[in-house]
Amino acid sequence: MTKTQPKPEFFDLNDSDNSCFLCNNPRYYKTIKIDHFDFPFEYKTCKCGMVKQTPMPNEKFFEWFFNSDVFFSAKKTDKDFIWGYYDYFKDESSRMATSAYRHRRLKYIFEGTDRPLNVMKIGPATGTFLYLAKKKGHNVLGCDVSNQFANYAMENYDVPIDIGRFERKGYKDGQFDVIMLLNVIENVPNLDEFMQAIVRTLSPNGHFVFNYVDMHNNLIAKLQGKKYFIYRPPICYVIDRFTVAKMMKKYGFKIKRQHWDVRYMHLEKISTLLHWKWLLTLSKALGISRVNFPIYAYPSKVVVAVKA
Numbered sequence: 001m002t003k004t005q006p007k008p009e010f011f012d013l014n015d016s017d018n019s020c021f022l023c024n025n026p027r028y029y030k031t032i033k034i035d036h037f038d039f040p041f042e043y044k045t046c047k048c049g050m051v052k053q054t055p056m057p058n059e060k061f062f063e064w065f066f067n068s069d070v071f072f073s074a075k076k077t078d079k080d081f082i083w084g085y086y087d088y089f090k091d092e093s094s095r096m097a098t099s100a101y102r103h104r105r106l107k108y109i110f111e112g113t114d115r116p117l118n119v120m121k122i123g124p125a126t127g128t129f130l131y132l133a134k135k136k137g138h139n140v141l142g143c144d145v146s147n148q149f150a151n152y153a154m155e156n157y158d159v160p161i162d163i164g165r166f167e168r169k170g171y172k173d174g175q176f177d178v179i180m181l182l183n184v185i186e187n188v189p190n191l192d193e194f195m196q197a198i199v200r201t202l203s204p205n206g207h208f209v210f211n212y213v214d215m216h217n218n219l220i221a222k223l224q225g226k227k228y229f230i231y232r233p234p235i236c237y238v239i240d241r242f243t244v245a246k247m248m249k250k251y252g253f254k255i256k257r258q259h260w261d262v263r264y265m266h267l268e269k270i271s272t273l274l275h276w277k278w279l280l281t282l283s284k285a286l287g288i289s290r291v292n293f294p295i296y297a298y299p300s301k302v303v304v305a306v307k308a
């Protein structure tokens with residue numbers, strides 16, 4: 001079997017150890033070498049707390065990765081390590097349950113208004129969250145690098161998704177009342193350009209909602225070390241509550257609320273993310289591998305910030 005290898009041109013060699021978008025005065029002092037995937041790669045920690053992959057994956061990397069079978073269905077490619085999802089489109093019931101829960105937690109944004117909001121979700125996957133926002137009367141739009149999600153969202157939920165990178169789409173200044181991204185921020189190769197595009201296109205007092213995996217006092221990360229799921233090829237930045245606070249300040253946001261990110265998942269997904277094949281086998285034997293239940297996953301946090 002041929003190995004799936006990223007090409008040299010899939011990396012941004014301008015984003016070197018001489019740069020850190022967060023502090024502009026980098027000193028990288030710690031290297032984490034990951035060698036249990038098809039190819040080795042590294043993360044480096046800056047003294048400001050930001051951890052980034054070096055060399056940094058670029059847009060070509062993501063075009064390749066998110067349209068590859070490796071991402072869409074590990075089953076098909078028969079790999080030991082799961083890069084993306086075990087079988088993406090079969091997880092739809094989990095995603096809908098998670099989106100419904102997230103709407104309940106963000107009620108004060110989506111129901112506490114007397115006019116329809118212009119809602120942008122970056123990386124909306126199959127569009128479940130936008131579908132629920134649309135049912136509440138809001139104008140929704142997604143933006144994703146993958147074609148496959150866009151077709152699915154349009155066919156199943158009548159939710160429009162633009163194809164391409166959000167920061168390159170040329171949306172109007174102040175066009176959106178809400179910009180959301182979930183399980184995205186760690187996957188953005190040029191966070192500075194990305195954050196500037198968010199600030200520009202968000203309306204005054206608009207809401208910026210995102211989640212992140214908090215590495216501060218993260219027990220699962222400590223237990224799993226380099227095998228922790230965050231250290232995967234498409235993860236560009238590894239962050240914690242302190243780097244998030246610095247980022248919000250740098251781009252002119254005020255953090256309004258933070259809450260735990262609860263997701264609905266089934267054991268098939270959890271066992272593949274954790275590389276626990278025994279759990280997959282056991283749960284399948286018991287017939288409970290695809291039952292959804294809420295868990296405080298990863299652990300990640302949802303941040304609601306307002307453009308100051």
Ligand SMILES: [Zn+2]
Pocket residue numbers: 020021022023024025026027046047048049050
């Ligand atoms: Zn730095």
